[in-house]
Amino acid sequence: MRDHYDVLVIGAGPAGLAAAQTAASHGARVGLLDAQPRPGGQVWRHDVQHPLPRDARNAVDDLHGVDWLARHSVVATESSSLRVETPQGSRLLSYGALVIATGARELLLPFPGWTLPGVTGAGGLQALAKQGWPVAGRRVVIAGSGPLLLAAADTLRKHGAQVVGIYEQANAGNVRSFAAQLRHWPARAWQAAGLRLRLAGIPYRFGSFVRKAHGDDCVQRVDIDTPHGVQTVACDLLAVGYGLVPNTELAALLGCALDHSDIHPRVQVDALLRTSVANVYAAGESCGIAGLAVARIEGALAGHRAAGHVDAARALLAPRDRERRFGALLARHFALDSRLHKLADDLTLVCRCEDVRMGELTGFTDARAAKLATRCGMGACQGRICGTALAELGRFPRSGSRPPIFPARLATLAGLSPLSSDDAQRGS
């Protein structure tokens, strides 16, 4: 089956939703696809217990004139079309213009004990709680870096978790100066004040990070390095995330140039969000981490642009630039402490898919050679976790991914549709 869209949007987070709605408002035939079952992306993820805030609900529900393609994963690209996998089989979607709005994932760093069940990302546990994960009454330690720790704490507390403490690696001076700068973004200052109020009573410690997680079958306690020495805290769940990194795999597969000026690449775009490939635009956190407001503005900008309305796109440049500055502020104040680079010892598993230990990587200076010799990065996640961590730790940059960008069924790869049940085995 082949379907054509004037504008096809990949990723239904705030950026992709805005892009799709904006392009549709110009009369374009628009498709919006996401690997997730519901639109919303990370911040507006559907919550089984609590309804979304009203403006989020409006954005998520307002899909008039847009073909919503749920549980569609892009696995490969062909000329002006994408090979997608759905629960029913595979499809080929062609497009006039494409908007990449693939967002970001958490940066997860290895430390002794991080493979124990019960250890998750910070946004990771937040996402699981929204899916209905049983957190009520559980003691949760939240650690890592950035404002996402507070957002995660807020969600977890709403779901009945007992948040034992929030441990931020950035030092107190940096966090204080970040908070002071928020006055330039009144909406954010307001949000932060609300969060602080709701989280009152939960210890929020700075210059502190998880050194080690202990437990038999699952995590039971953690050692936390604080400015006053190592503290051991008992818990049922440990949620650790060190900020976000852009999802650039799809853009790379399409041949879009990436900006490598930071450790973690982002999609390179011009002022009006055009990538290096004709008719392909990118918006939101895939172009760099800067939060919800940027995602919404850039989504609209890309939607105008992809539908051929350049002036309307240009009108959004000033607010976009302003919000992008928030990203720089985040990066500066929550820069990672170099002690985090040394948390993993030789025995710590780095590649969780293939169980490769840190010590096995000694002597390798590039990802491809390490992969061939040790299988590091060869598993199902295709190096999204270990490759990104190793880049952050200064070992070596992540090697480029090849199609399929997610493990796909054999039938999808053969371009066959629909799926017969004995093809339902996946290569990894």
Added chain:
Amino acid sequence: MSARIRLTVNGHPVEVPAGASVAVAVAHVTLRFRRSVSDTPRAPLCGMGVCFECRVQVDGVAHVRACMTPASEGMQVVTDA
């Protein structure tokens, strides 16, 4: 929101709210989602489809990411840990 979905995990009946993921259903029974190549138990890490630590078998199909799959009535989920 009040609707409940019934499914089984390793043969145990489980009830979850409509809209919950398979990962949630599994968590009601066990935190051992899969066994790694060197035989250690694993459970969800990223919650968003990236890490593949939550893979389970759903209605006979292996290697399904539990965090990306909505639970549905009568589903049979099997973990390998």
